[in-house]
Amino acid sequence: MAVELARQKVGVVGAGMMGREIGFVFALAGHEVVLTDADPAALDAAMDHSRDLLASGRFGADADLANLTPVADLSAFGDRSLVIEAVFEDAEIKGGVLRELDDICPAECVIASNTSSIPIATLAESLSPARRSRFLGMHFSSPVSRMEFLELISGRETADEVMDFADAIGRDVGKAPTRSADVAGFASNRLLFALLTEAIRLVEEGVATPEDIDATCRLALGHPVGPFRLMDRISNTLVRDVQRILTDAYGARYETGSALEDLIERGHTGRRAGRGWHRY
Template sequence: MTDRFVVVGAGTMGLGIAYVAAGAGYEVELVEVDAGRAGAARETLGGLWDRAVARGRITEAAAGQARARVSVRRELAEVADRPDVLVEAVPERADLKRRVLAAAEERRPALLGSNTSSIAIGELAGALAAPERFLGLHFFNPVWAMALLEVVVGPATAASTTDAAVALAGRLGKDPVVVRDLPGFATSRLGVALGLEAIRMVADEVASPADIDKAMVLGYRHPVGPLELTDLVGLDVRLDIARTLQAAYGDRFAPPPLLESMVARGLLGKKTGQGFYRWEGGVRQ
């Protein structure tokens, strides 16, 4: 029987997870209720495989096989029961995630995960009948290039579920870290703190975004600076996470006014073509 992997949400992270899962041999069902994103999903994924072939990272035959393993659904109700893995990758809002996870559980997946980057797994598990089969599966952008998978163990997560998630990481070519369930976990708590301070530095005119990023890349060996990373993740996503962490830990995670202003103006980073940098064709200018 073919292994099945369901991804709910065809945004940046959902598409990346679907891409990696298809490459690992899963039959992937990508669920997206938005007609525009659903319609563009296969084309976007196809572009990822085309670029991988052009760069010699995958053969044309392997890319064709991976493409054929992906199907797009408009509703979770269209997904057959008992997939091996189901990962929720919808926007970072607890109420939305709880609704999606409750509907996802009805499909009776063997392993149910949330790609949340900051919301407590215990909070999300309150919507579930079987929280022991649920945990956090926090992937990183771009999913196909980032080796890390943060496995977040909730209060009710069974040891067998954690073991299954670690095994899944290996099959997807990821290197897992297992962390306890606290808002922000390990990576977002540290990464957002750095990103918010970098944004405050831009507002204070300490240096240009490019020079702030350059300082962290050359001085601390970060692969990418905190402001470019914010553009890649999405300023709206960073804002949602900051608000979640502010509620949990206080005003040290208060979003800077500059971040709130940029989001309000639709300057969300790479996905809109303008953030701390200008982007054209997905390339930083």
């Protein structure tokens, strides 16, 4: 199917770690992006982050943020052709945002969720039946401006042309799309959490320290970053949220002891907090 990609009108909801860079890469690829967040401070921080990314020089001397507009709410989403939702990993919160988007966005607008783990069929229940064929999962990986990964997930009712559109626009913004069936955690996070939960168990059993497990993954397995540094980057609260969703779906397979919960209770939520499994 030929997909018209010239300068799409894109909206991103949630300007946190993921949404701010999703907005950035679409804007740099020439699409017209509006970015919003319920927390005005998060939106300001996202624009500062985008300016820092540009200043890094990685995107060329001609790159600018002319295509990226922060907006206070969803009222600017009435003319979008693609909207990507990247709010907290919570089915109720996402459901509320999706219901609002369904009302505001044009009928032909494609709505995508960047959920890490919640089945697209579950989220689709928050949308009107007419919208469900235009809803899918577009799961990016952090940092979005560096990682080529984009996992596309079709819900029960997603139209083939919508998958084709997501594939084409994903490639247009520099990603290399893969596909996963619509299972909790999709292929990527079932795989990642097999590693993360085993790493936590190794620490809980006193087999090895986070430092040594990180070194093992780098030196023996060739991973660019070990599982504990990775959890600190993702944020340990999000790791806990996804682990709960996977445990609800698959049972003991993704269960660990209390080490992760204890860490979060002590405020060690990850790199942004300056402390997690490691100190920063």
